[in-house]
Amino acid sequence: QSTGNSGTMMLKLLLLVTLTTTITCKRGGKIKKLADEIIALKDEFAAVLNDTVGSLDEVMEVIDNFKAEQVKVKEDNAWIAHHAAAAAACRGSTPTGGSGPSANAVLPKENTKSCTEVCGENPNFTICDADVSISGFAGKAESYATPVGYFYNYGCTTPG
Numbered sequence: 001q002s003t004g005n006s007g008t009m010m011l012k013l014l015l016l017v018t019l020t021t022t023i024t025c026k027r028g029g030k031i032k033k034l035a036d037e038i039i040a041l042k043d044e045f046a047a048v049l050n051d052t053v054g055s056l057d058e059v060m061e062v063i064d065n066f067k068a069e070q071v072k073v074k075e076d077n078a079w080i081a082h083h084a085a086a087a088a089a090c091r092g093s094t095p096t097g098g099s100g101p102s103a104n105a106v107l108p109k110e111n112t113k114s115c116t117e118v119c120g121e122n123p124n125f126t127i128c129d130a131d132v133s134i135s136g137f138a139g140k141a142e143s144y145a146t147p148v149g150y151f152y153n154y155g156c157t158t159p160g
Contacts, residue, residue, distance in 0.1 A: 013104055085149075093130035093153045104129070115156045128156035 063087035063147035087106045091098055105125045109118045136149035154160030 004019070082134075085136060086132065089132040089134050089151050090130050092138070093132050095129075098129065112159050114159050115154070117159075131156055131160060133160060 022144055081108065083084075090104070090106050094104075107122065107125060109115065109131075115128035119126050119128045131154040133152045133154065134149060135151075137147070142147050152160070
């Protein structure tokens with residue numbers, strides 16, 4: 001009986017080793033499959049992250065461009081206001097308020113030349129009516145007694 005028992009024991013041990021090996025092999029296959037899935041998910045996550053970072057960079061570039069455009073628009077509006085103020089100052093400085101069959105113009109000039117000299121060099125606008133200098137202050141007027149700008153009429157023949 002002890003030989004029979006040891007044969008049965010040996011058979012049971014052999015079955016146990018075979019079963020354990022089979023389970024380990026099957027489990028090893030599952031682990032490898034899970035590890036491969038983890039690697040694939042990491043790659044997909046990295047791709048999504050790169051796309052998101054790229055998208056954020058593009059959004060930031062659009063915002064920066066928009067801000068730069070807004071600065072340009074503000075500068076353009078400031079120049080428009082300044083030029084309109086110059087036209088109004090010239091209109092108010094002329095004895096007739098501007099006359100003739102054509103539009104009157106405002107030309108920029110250096111303060112080293114007279115209006116007569118500038119108009120003499122321009123083939124389209126040859127007659128000087130006034131030479132004004134204007135400046136305005138930033139911000140809304142807070143008082144009726146505080147100046148919001150200055151002007152001066154130099155006349156046509158003096159530099160200014």
